[in-house]
Amino acid sequence: MSAALGAKVVPLAPQTATAPAHARLRGVTRVFDLPKSTLHALGPVDLDLAKGEFFSVVGPSGCGKSTLLDILAGLSAPQSGTAEFEGKPIQGVPDGVGVVFQEDASFPWLNVRDNVAFGLRRAGMDPAEINRRVDYAVGFMGLKDFAASYPAQLSGGMRQRVCIARTLVMQPRLILLDEPFGALDQQTRLLMGDELLRLWRETSATILLITHALDEAAMLSDRVGVMSTRPGTFIDFVETGWERDRDSRVVSTPHFGDITARLWEKLRIEALKIMSAGKG
Amino acid sequence: MSEKLLRVIVVVAMILLVELLCRIGVIPRMVMIAPSDMVVELGKILASGQFSADIRITFTNIAISTVLSVLLGFVAGVIIYSLPSLRDAIEPLLASYYAVPTFVFYPIFITLFGVGSASIIAIAVLLAVVSMVTATLNGLDRIPRVLRKTGQIYRMSRVKTALLIELPAATPYLFTGVKLSVAYSFIGVIASEFILSGAGVGYAIAYAYNLFENGHMYALMLLVLIVVTVVNTFLNVIDRRLQARRQR
Ligand SMILES: Nc1ncnc2c1ncn2[C@@H]1O[C@H](COP(=O)(O)OP(=O)(O)OP(=O)(O)O)[C@@H](O)[C@H]1O
Ligand SMILES: [Mg+2]
Numbered sequence: 001m002s003a004a005l006g007a008k009v010v011p012l013a014p015q016t017a018t019a020p021a022h023a024r025l026r027g028v029t030r031v032f033d034l035p036k037s038t039l040h041a042l043g044p045v046d047l048d049l050a051k052g053e054f055f056s057v058v059g060p061s062g063c064g065k066s067t068l069l070d071i072l073a074g075l076s077a078p079q080s081g082t083a084e085f086e087g088k089p090i091q092g093v094p095d096g097v098g099v100v101f102q103e104d105a106s107f108p109w110l111n112v113r114d115n116v117a118f119g120l121r122r123a124g125m126d127p128a129e130i131n132r133r134v135d136y137a138v139g140f141m142g143l144k145d146f147a148a149s150y151p152a153q154l155s156g157g158m159r160q161r162v163c164i165a166r167t168l169v170m171q172p173r174l175i176l177l178d179e180p181f182g183a184l185d186q187q188t189r190l191l192m193g194d195e196l197l198r199l200w201r202e203t204s205a206t207i208l209l210i211t212h213a214l215d216e217a218a219m220l221s222d223r224v225g226v227m228s229t230r231p232g233t234f235i236d237f238v239e240t241g242w243e244r245d246r247d248s249r250v251v252s253t254p255h256f257g258d259i260t261a262r263l264w265e266k267l268r269i270e271a272l273k274i275m276s277a278g279k280g
Numbered sequence: 281m282s283e284k285l286l287r288v289i290v291v292v293a294m295i296l297l298v299e300l301l302c303r304i305g306v307i308p309r310m311v312m313i314a315p316s317d318m319v320v321e322l323g324k325i326l327a328s329g330q331f332s333a334d335i336r337i338t339f340t341n342i343a344i345s346t347v348l349s350v351l352l353g354f355v356a357g358v359i360i361y362s363l364p365s366l367r368d369a370i371e372p373l374l375a376s377y378y379a380v381p382t383f384v385f386y387p388i389f390i391t392l393f394g395v396g397s398a399s400i401i402a403i404a405v406l407l408a409v410v411s412m413v414t415a416t417l418n419g420l421d422r423i424p425r426v427l428r429k430t431g432q433i434y435r436m437s438r439v440k441t442a443l444l445i446e447l448p449a450a451t452p453y454l455f456t457g458v459k460l461s462v463a464y465s466f467i468g469v470i471a472s473e474f475i476l477s478g479a480g481v482g483y484a485i486a487y488a489y490n491l492f493e494n495g496h497m498y499a500l501m502l503l504v505l506i507v508v509t510v511v512n513t514f515l516n517v518i519d520r521r522l523q524a525r526r527q528r
Contacts, residue, residue: 093433095435098433101429103425105427107430109525119433122435122436150524152524152525
């Protein structure tokens with residue numbers, strides 16, 4: 001085994017990449033105003049996403065992962081710090097960003113096809129092209145037999161796939177996924193992971209995936225960012241060193257074990273903090 | 281399925297029982313005529329056109345009251361929703377609104393609108409509109425935040441988001457308001473006709489009652505019952521479809 005296969009230890013952010021980052025956060029914090037107090041939810045966070053990178057975020061529950069995603073998506077502005085996408089400051093939702101939210105965001109009044117076509121129709125795309133893209137995405141996500149079904153007739157996992165398809169058809173250059181496979185069982189999760197990798201290879205999009213499953217992060221990503229308890233900051237970045245052409249079979253390699261062990265080592269400390277805080 | 285069947289059997293059995301009691305004279309004709317006679321009488325008055333004007337006025341007023349209540353209630357609901365401090369102030373009033381017997385205000389309406397359709401519609405709207413306001417507030421509250429975020433992700437304007445996301449997301453709840461508005465409009469219009477009108481089905485029923493014209497009275501009651509049943513069945517079909525779509 002060469003050293004290249006071991007989990008690489010990377011200095012903490014900021015990393016100085018040679019190419020300009022596709023998305024970049026510097027000193028980003030987010031504080032929520034509560035009725036009687038304030039809640040420091042996130043940061044300060046520094047992050048550079050390289051173009052075409054598959055980056056995953058793991059971190060304890062409530063540490064600010066979704067908050068981080070909202071800032072990258074332009075859905076909320078940071079209290080301090082700067083956020084950039086493709087060299088421009090993020091103000092409002094930038095063109096070219098697609099999001100799959102943690103909560104089910106399918107539209108219950110539209111069938112699967114119309115759900116998937118929703119964004120394309122808003123963009124005023126030519127109907128023939130809409131059909132082509134929707135057909136592809138519906139097939140890709142294994143929803144062909146349910147094209148005419150309504151979300152209420154589908155399982156939670158399938159609804160989440162509808163949301164993924166609805167995002168993919170837009171062909172975003174940056175895809176933000178917030179625990180998209182949370183509602184799926186382990187086997188389906190691994191297979192969906194393979195599909196996601198296939199998609200990533202085909203589109204060369206930059207992906208940021210939030211997950212609480214360490215194996216998922218270890219298997220899918222080029223790089224995994226580990227977050228601390230709230231207010232979340234990155235306490236470690238782990239480069240996996242996988243080939244671009246990987247799939248879920250990497251889970252049986254020793255290197256996969258090394259990566260998950262490294263992730264767990266970091267997260268265990270954070271999880272213990274929460275446990276002891278809960279007791280005290 | 282069998283539950284439905286049982287319900288039909290119960291209703292039919294009740295009707296047959298009343299029919300029997302009327303036929304053998306346990307229920308005197310002066311009190312109530314047999315259901316089959318009600319049907320015959322209804323056929324007669326519909327054929328003669330004797331009450332056509334009353335029927336037309338009543339159902340027109342109900343329709344106007346429903347439409348006004350739904351529109352006014354929806355607009356008021358949206359306004360109240362967008363002003364949280366106003367909402368905090370008046371929400372308790374809305375909650376206890378139906379404790380007020382609206383009909384006691386009928387003299388005010390007669391003073392304002394005179395005797396006739398305008399007063400009747402005003403009372404019916406007063407009765408119905410708050411149910412629509414409440415349903416609108418509830419519907420807007422129930423729109424999942426993530427759907428609004430989705431609208432933002434597709435870079436939709438405020439108006440487009442309202443029309444293409446918020447409105448359809450709230451529709452099942454709004455429809456509850458529509459159903460209540462219809463019901464309250466029926467009650468408001470027909471009950472008002474008893475007390476402050478010289479026309480309409482409610483008036484005709486009261487008139488027939490005073491003249492001991494049981495045939496006319498029961499025929500008109502049956503008519504109201506049939507219309508209410510048909511309208512409600514129709515609304516329930518739509519409602520069930522909307523509710524089936526609602527998943528969260
Ligand atoms: N709109 C908001 N207003 C107030 N507090 C908020 C808001 N959104 C999030 N928070 C709080 O900020 C903190 C971080 O929330 P966030 O949803 O980003 O965590 P997360 O890491 O995504 O958690 P999970 O793993 O449970 O999804 C939490 O304590 C949450 O309660
Ligand atoms: Mg989250």
